[in-house]
Amino acid sequence: xxxxxxxxxxxxxxxxxxxxxxxxxxxxxxxSFAATLQESEATAxxxxxxxxxxxxxxxxxAQTELAIETAVTIRDRVVEAYQEILRMPV
Amino acid sequence: xxxxxxxxxxxxxxxxxxxxxxxxTSENIANTDTPGYRRKITSFEAHVEKGRPDGxxxxxxxxxxxxxxxRIHDPAHPMADEAGYYDGSNVNLLIEIADAREAQRSYxxxxxxFDQTRQMSSALMDLLRR
Numbered sequence: 001x002x003x004x005x006x007x008x009x010x011x012x013x014x015x016x017x018x019x020x021x022x023x024x025x026x027x028x029x030x031x032s033f034a035a036t037l038q039e040s041e042a043t044a045x046x047x048x049x050x051x052x053x054x055x056x057x058x059x060x061x062a063q064t065e066l067a068i069e070t071a072v073t074i075r076d077r078v079v080e081a082y083q084e085i086l087r088m089p090v
Numbered sequence: 091x092x093x094x095x096x097x098x099x100x101x102x103x104x105x106x107x108x109x110x111x112x113x114x115t116s117e118n119i120a121n122t123d124t125p126g127y128r129r130k131i132t133s134f135e136a137h138v139e140k141g142r143p144d145g146x147x148x149x150x151x152x153x154x155x156x157x158x159x160x161r162i163h164d165p166a167h168p169m170a171d172e173a174g175y176y177d178g179s180n181v182n183l184l185i186e187i188a189d190a191r192e193a194q195r196s197y198x199x200x201x202x203x204f205d206q207t208r209q210m211s212s213a214l215m216d217l218l219r220r
Contacts, residue, residue, distance in 0.1 A: 055109065059102035062204070063095055066211045073218045 033067050040064040096145065097207040103146035104200035107134050110149040112193045118181045119190075125169055127179035128154040129186075155180055 040060035047057040114130045121127040135150045136143040157180050165174035 053106065055102045055106045058204075059098055062098055062208055066094060066098075066208070066215075069212060069215050073215045077218060 033071050036064055036067045094207055094211040098204060100145050100147075101200045101204040101207065103137065103148060105197060105204070107147045107149045108193045108197040108200065112190060112197075114152065115186050115190045115193065119183065119186050122179055122181045122183060122186075124179050125167075126159065126177050127181065128156070128159070129179070129181045131155055 040063065043052065043056050043060040046052040047054060111132060111134075114132055118129045130152050131154075132149045132152050134147050137146040137148040138144070139146075159180050160178040161175045162178040163175055164170055167176050169176040
C-alpha cells in the first residue's frame, strides 16, 4: 500500500475522535474545583477582614486542600500517561 | 459534593453549635452575680434544607430558664426590699461548669471526626501516588 500524504491525513482524521476530550467529565470537574477555590478565597477574605466564623474558614480551607490534592494527583497521572504515550516507539 | 466534603461540613456545623453553647455558658457564668439575671439556654436542632434535614446541626433559638431566681438576704444592697431580700440570678455554677465541660468534649469529638475525614481523604489520594 502506497503511503501518500492524503492517506496519512485521512487516517489522522479517523483517529482524532478517539483522542478528543469527552464533553462534561473533566470540564465540569475543573469547574467545581474552581468554584471550591473561589468559595474558600471569599470565606478566607471575609474571615480576615470582617471576622467571620472561624469554623467556616477552617472548613473551606480543608475542602480546598482536598480539592487541590485531588486535582494535583489527577494532573500527575494524566501527565504521566501522556509521557508514556510519547515514549511509545513509532 | 462528595461524602468527604459532606462529612467536613457536618463536623463544622457541630463545632459551630458547640461554640454557640459555650458562648451562652460563658454569659451565664459571667452574670452569676447579676441581680435578676436568668440563665440562657439553647437546644440543638437538625438543620432543615429544602424541606428535609441535611445532616447538619444548628443551635436553636436562645431561651431563658424560667426557674425561680435566688432570694438573697443582703439589707445593704440597693435593690433589697423591706425584708432585706433581693432577687439574684438563677445561675448554678456547678451546672454551668458541667455544661461547659460537655460542650468541650463534644467539640473535641467533632474536631476528631473533622481530622479523621481529612486523613481518610488524603489516604485515598495517596493510593494514586507512587
